[in-house]
Amino acid sequence: MIEKLSCSDCESVQDCEYINQAEETEMKGISINYIAEFYKCLSCGNEFYTYGMQDRNIDSILRVYLSKMGIDSLNMNRRQLIDAAKLAGNR
Numbered sequence: 001m002i003e004k005l006s007c008s009d010c011e012s013v014q015d016c017e018y019i020n021q022a023e024e025t026e027m028k029g030i031s032i033n034y035i036a037e038f039y040k041c042l043s044c045g046n047e048f049y050t051y052g053m054q055d056r057n058i059d060s061i062l063r064v065y066l067s068k069m070g071i072d073s074l075n076m077n078r079r080q081l082i083d084a085a086k087l088a089g090n091r
């Protein structure tokens with residue numbers, strides 16, 4: 001999916017591709033595999049997030065982290081996810 005978006009590196013509107021791919025990160029020493037959403041500028045290769053995308057990526061990471069800690073996060077909202085992840089790391 002290609003969209004016209006403002007690229008901060010090009011400082012102009014460019015064709016940007018919507019990307020949704022598996023990524024690996026680490027949270028408090030635990031390896032987290034999740035699906036990351038981002039845009040890639042087809043002109044300069046810059047990868048960036050919109051505000052909502054970044055929130056969804058963080059939520060995905062927190063949900064995987066909590067599930068690895070044995071905590072069911074299915075019905076948690078964003079605030080509860082963040083609080084639960086903080087507490088889980090302090091055990």
Ligand SMILES: [Zn+2]
Binds near residue numbers: 010
């Ligand atoms: Zn660019």
